[in-house]
Amino acid sequence: MLSYFLANLTFAGIYALLALGLNVIWGMAGMINLGLAGFFALGAYASSIATVYLEFPIVLGVSLGVMVAATAGGVLSQLSLNLRGDYLAIVTLGFGELIRLIATNETWLTNGSDGISGVPGPFRSSLTPLAFNAVACALVISTVLVAWFISERIRKAPFGRALRAIRDDEMAAAVAGKPVRLYKIQAFAIGSALLGLAGAAYAHFNSYVAPDIFRPLLTIYIFFALTAGGTGNTLGAVFGAVLVIALLEGTRFIEPFFESLSGVQAASIREIVIGATLIFVMRFRPKGIFAERPPRPLGTSD
Amino acid sequence: MELLPQLLINGVIFGSLLAIPAIGFTAIFAVLRFPNFSVASHATIGAFAGYAANVWLGLPTVPALLFAFTTAAAVGCISDEIALKPLRPYGALTAAIASIALTIVLENMVRLGFGNDLRGYNLPLMRDWRMYGVRVGPQQLQNLILALMIMTIVFLALKFTRTGKAMRAVADNPELAELKGIDPTFVGRLTVFFGMGLVGAGGMLLGLGTSIDPLTGFRFILPIFAAAVVGGLGSIPGSVIGAMVIGIGEELSILVLSATYKSAVGFFAIVIVLIFRPRGILGERKF
Amino acid sequence: MSILNRRLFLGASAAALAAPSLLGAQTMPIKLGSLTPLTGVGGTYGPSMRDAISGVINQVNEAGGLLGREVVLVSEDTQTSPEAAVRAARKLIDVDGVAAILGTWASSVTTAVAPLAWESRTMLMCVSGADSITQLPHQGFICRTQPNAELQINTAGEFMLREGATQLAWIGRQTPFAELSIHVLEKIAAENDFGMDSLIYEADKTTYRSEVDQILRSNPDFILLGGYAADTVVLLRDLWQAGYEGQIVGPAYAVNPSVLDTLPKDVTEGVFTWEGAPAVESAAYANVQQILGVEDVDPYSAQTYDHANLSILAMAAGEGTTGDTIQSNLRLISQGDGALVDNAVDGLAMLSGGINYSGASGPCDFDDIGDIVGTQFVFKLISNGVASVHSRT
Numbered sequence: 001m002l003s004y005f006l007a008n009l010t011f012a013g014i015y016a017l018l019a020l021g022l023n024v025i026w027g028m029a030g031m032i033n034l035g036l037a038g039f040f041a042l043g044a045y046a047s048s049i050a051t052v053y054l055e056f057p058i059v060l061g062v063s064l065g066v067m068v069a070a071t072a073g074g075v076l077s078q079l080s081l082n083l084r085g086d087y088l089a090i091v092t093l094g095f096g097e098l099i100r101l102i103a104t105n106e107t108w109l110t111n112g113s114d115g116i117s118g119v120p121g122p123f124r125s126s127l128t129p130l131a132f133n134a135v136a137c138a139l140v141i142s143t144v145l146v147a148w149f150i151s152e153r154i155r156k157a158p159f160g161r162a163l164r165a166i167r168d169d170e171m172a173a174a175v176a177g178k179p180v181r182l183y184k185i186q187a188f189a190i191g192s193a194l195l196g197l198a199g200a201a202y203a204h205f206n207s208y209v210a211p212d213i214f215r216p217l218l219t220i221y222i223f224f225a226l227t228a229g230g231t232g233n234t235l236g237a238v239f240g241a242v243l244v245i246a247l248l249e250g251t252r253f254i255e256p257f258f259e260s261l262s263g264v265q266a267a268s269i270r271e272i273v274i275g276a277t278l279i280f281v282m283r284f285r286p287k288g289i290f291a292e293r294p295p296r297p298l299g300t301s302d
Numbered sequence: 303m304e305l306l307p308q309l310l311i312n313g314v315i316f317g318s319l320l321a322i323p324a325i326g327f328t329a330i331f332a333v334l335r336f337p338n339f340s341v342a343s344h345a346t347i348g349a350f351a352g353y354a355a356n357v358w359l360g361l362p363t364v365p366a367l368l369f370a371f372t373t374a375a376a377v378g379c380i381s382d383e384i385a386l387k388p389l390r391p392y393g394a395l396t397a398a399i400a401s402i403a404l405t406i407v408l409e410n411m412v413r414l415g416f417g418n419d420l421r422g423y424n425l426p427l428m429r430d431w432r433m434y435g436v437r438v439g440p441q442q443l444q445n446l447i448l449a450l451m452i453m454t455i456v457f458l459a460l461k462f463t464r465t466g467k468a469m470r471a472v473a474d475n476p477e478l479a480e481l482k483g484i485d486p487t488f489v490g491r492l493t494v495f496f497g498m499g500l501v502g503a504g505g506m507l508l509g510l511g512t513s514i515d516p517l518t519g520f521r522f523i524l525p526i527f528a529a530a531v532v533g534g535l536g537s538i539p540g541s542v543i544g545a546m547v548i549g550i551g552e553e554l555s556i557l558v559l560s561a562t563y564k565s566a567v568g569f570f571a572i573v574i575v576l577i578f579r580p581r582g583i584l585g586e587r588k589f
Numbered sequence: 590m591s592i593l594n595r596r597l598f599l600g601a602s603a604a605a606l607a608a609p610s611l612l613g614a615q616t617m618p619i620k621l622g623s624l625t626p627l628t629g630v631g632g633t634y635g636p637s638m639r640d641a642i643s644g645v646i647n648q649v650n651e652a653g654g655l656l657g658r659e660v661v662l663v664s665e666d667t668q669t670s671p672e673a674a675v676r677a678a679r680k681l682i683d684v685d686g687v688a689a690i691l692g693t694w695a696s697s698v699t700t701a702v703a704p705l706a707w708e709s710r711t712m713l714m715c716v717s718g719a720d721s722i723t724q725l726p727h728q729g730f731i732c733r734t735q736p737n738a739e740l741q742i743n744t745a746g747e748f749m750l751r752e753g754a755t756q757l758a759w760i761g762r763q764t765p766f767a768e769l770s771i772h773v774l775e776k777i778a779a780e781n782d783f784g785m786d787s788l789i790y791e792a793d794k795t796t797y798r799s800e801v802d803q804i805l806r807s808n809p810d811f812i813l814l815g816g817y818a819a820d821t822v823v824l825l826r827d828l829w830q831a832g833y834e835g836q837i838v839g840p841a842y843a844v845n846p847s848v849l850d851t852l853p854k855d856v857t858e859g860v861f862t863w864e865g866a867p868a869v870e871s872a873a874y875a876n877v878q879q880i881l882g883v884e885d886v887d888p889y890s891a892q893t894y895d896h897a898n899l900s901i902l903a904m905a906a907g908e909g910t911t912g913d914t915i916q917s918n919l920r921l922i923s924q925g926d927g928a929l930v931d932n933a934v935d936g937l938a939m940l941s942g943g944i945n946y947s948g949a950s951g952p953c954d955f956d957d958i959g960d961i962v963g964t965q966f967v968f969k970l971i972s973n974g975v976a977s978v979h980s981r982t
Contacts, residue, residue, distance in 0.1 A: 001683055004679050007683070008679070032395055079577070085394065085395060086336070091569075091572055091573065093524070093527065097565060098569050101565060105560065105763060112763065113696070113763055113765050114700070115671075115697050117703075129708040132708075208671065208703075210700065211697070212697040212698070213671045215670055215672075217670065217673075220399075223399045224399070224403065227396065248673075249676065262417075263636055263639040265417075266627075267413075267668075268414040269414065270666070272410045275403045275405075275407035279403045279407070282400050283388055283389060305806065312798045312802070410628070413632070418633050418635070422822070422851035430831060430832060508795050511795065511826070512822065513852075516632070517629075517630065521795050556800065561788055561789060561799075561800050562789050562790065
């Protein structure tokens with residue numbers, strides 16, 4: 001039970017990294033990215049390929065994963081800067097699927113739909129499963145704390161204020177002399193870096209990557225996490241991620257109450273409950289459980 | 303057999319089927335101004351409603367299609383009223399995310415009722431006709447004609463009926479429309495009704511050539527979105543053109559790309575078109 | 590948050606159920622996990638796979654249980670996603686403490702769950718075809734009832750030769766065995782101086798008309814299919830509409846009963862299928878038919894029926910209720926000189942004299958790495974919408 005709890009805390013941490021990444025892109029800069037799963041995949045694959053095929057140390061693999069995702073984010077946002085939100089939504093959605101198609105078909109690089117197994121985890125071979133989960137959980141939670149700290153710094157820094165200005169009124173921000181294009185690309189790249197970091201963490205915790213992992217459903221869960229937690233609020237992003245994992249896992253335990261139903265019906269009810277809960281949370285807390293609060297200017301005390 | 307003309311014909315047929323749900327999607331976008339991702343589950347619902355009418359009630363294609371239209375339209379209205387409408391004031395993207403949650407709920411309601419088994423329509427199947435070295439299926443031809451008829455009705459209705467004119471007015475400029483005494487809420491409901499109805503009918507038309515299961519809608523949402531974006535979000539003629547671009551593009555792609563990359567065509571079409579025309583081929587909200 | 594509270598409450602009550610296994614071990618039920626795809630693209634297969642396992646467990650419980658204890662099925666959904674499946678498997682292992690996880694379908698799901706299984710010493714029985722699975726360092730905690738891909742394709746290729754093929758073609762979706770399949774067929778074609786063409790298509794499309802046009806350009810007279818049910822149903826239709834007159838052979842899990850139900854009879858007329866065959870005298874297949882209440886059993890359901898029987902018999906033989914017991918006793922009851930049995934209830938009664946389980950999907954004999962050996966194949970010919978035995982290997 002403890003092992004299960006730790007593992008899910010780790011998953012929640014990985015979801016929180018994703019939500020924090022999305023928070024920079026969407027919450028702060030107002031750009032939508034429905035291709036989260038694609039950036040998550042880039043980080044996971046880059047780190048897996050580096051550590052399994054090239055036998056890089058894990059730290060180097062993870063850094064590579066972060067860099068690849070950040071670069072892809074920068075390039076994609078550069079290409080799509082002129083697009084309004086709804087178009088960007090569909091472009092990024094397509095991008096996520098493209099990454100999955102490449103992962104499925106470019107067997108020479110990704111081992112195709114077989115996936116890459118045996119991705120090393122820190123100290124995995126010398127630990128019991130429980131101890132490994134504890135180590136992974138501690139590592140991921142510290143990473144989330146660091147990411148959270150960085151996000152907060154960005155949010156309070158002039159850069160973060162400029163991003164919010166761009167999000168709320170791009171024209172006004174441009175008139176005020178903000179380098180809108182550059183800031184947007186930077187925000188997208190920073191956010192993508194966090195998504196890639198989450199992917200790398202996932203690969204090393206799970207020890208396996210395959211194209212099927214990166215289906216759009218994951219993107220949806222992260223959007224729920226951020227929307228439920230509170231868009232633009234870093235604490236909300238983390239809390240939302242925990243909430244989503246709690247919901248995904250908690251619904252498993254309702255199944256025994258539907259014993260008269262067939263397996264597929266019980267599984268459908270579980271997913272209906274997940275979807276409906278998310279709609280209810282959004283409907284009654286449309287700004288999220290923690291609404292965004294504009295930060296105090298730096299230098300003022302509490 | 304000549305490959306190129308054959309692929310062109312396949313593409314035109316696929317594109318015309320794709321156009322129906324793409325029109326529905328883009329019309330809802332034009333009036334309500336958010337991408338409603340629940341078209342996936344409404345296409346599935348239409349396909350299953352058509353199945354029920356055809357297999358259980360023994361209705362032929364056209365009445366079954368009407369039944370698919372009505373069912374998807376009704377489900378669309380009810381679910382919009384409960385789940386999406388209250389969220390629209392909080393921004394297009396909030397509503398869009400909620401529409402994804404709605405998709406999960408609706409898809410699983412279909413699964414709860416019908417299970418995951420593959421189901422096929424009870425329609426006679428005929429071998430393709432061959433003319434001038436290319437082949438075309440009688441059923442494909444029938445679907446093509448049905449799709450063209452639906453498109454004609456849509457265009458005539460938008461042009462000449464009061465409701466159609468009201469929809470165009472709201473799409474064009476909601477404030478002005480309201481000043482003219484058009485109730486935007488009512489027009490919004492009508493749009494959801496007809497939009498989701500078209501999506502449902504399109505789901506059935508696309509499902510006729512395959513077999514259906516709760517994931518049916520998911521299999522063609524990417525091309526539907528791509529069609530709407532390429533043509534210009536909110537533009538109905540644009541969505542038809544976009545559907546043709548995607549349909550023909552996907553089929554022709556196997557000449558140059560591995561068939562495993564068919565879905566990537568939509569993405570590349572979007573990127574190429576948007577680089578030159580950031581608002582799509584026909585621009586936005588041109589009815 | 591009320592959701593959090595509820596989750597904690599439910600989690601706590603689940604813990605309360607699981608914890609006393611130390612105290613009242615003799616009276617606690619023995620848990621077996623089913624991890625099949627109930628939603629997602631594998632959803633056409635998972636439900637009946639789960640029902641087959643459930644049927645075996647019911648039969649064993651009605652006959653008095655296992656080691657005097659009740660056997661309980663805990664069922665989770667893989668959602669056909671390795672991400673979701675890993676979370677589900679962790680729940681089965683850590684919360685329920687199942688002795689075995691049965692019925693993983695997608696190769697990616699099996700590979701993702703595999704390290705959890707061997708690290709926690711839980712048995713994992715799968716129906717996945719990727720050859721790489723049994724090559725993982727699993728220490729005997731994985732076995733599969735699906736013959737490996739190379740053997741399957743070789744068998745099908747030889748069948749095509751026997752039936753007089755001269756121009757081969759393979760068309761299927763991207764899977765871990767797509768390239769291997771093409772490679773094997775190319776080898777067979779080269780040895781016999783035949784032509785061979787292949788095409789890998791994208792799964793989840795609503796039409797394959799252009800793909801069919803493409804593959805028919807080489808004028809094949811025998812096509813081997815390499816998809817799953819949802820895409821095979823589209824492909825068969827498109828091949829028929831295109832006027833293809835040659836022969837077709839497809840895996841029985843792709844041209845399965847639900848595909849035959851769905852398609853008009855003309856379309857499937859003359860199509861061959863092949864699958865691992867139960868021993869001819871085995872009553873196991875009939876038992877699955879009865880459990881599921883169907884005439885034609887999907888090969889995957891036949892296999893999960895075997896998974897449940899094998900794990901129950903292995904636990905009985907080792908008089909233990911853990912994954913370790915199953916791992917070390919599996920081959921004791923699945924192969925060798927013992928009396929042939931085809932269901933767990935008979936097997937439990939005859940256990941002391943030594944048994945050899947032979948199930949609904951084949952003889953169920955395993956080699957050192959957990960691959961199935963000695964599988965015989967049965968080829969069936971579909972006529973008037975019904976598959977009937979054509980030949981055996």
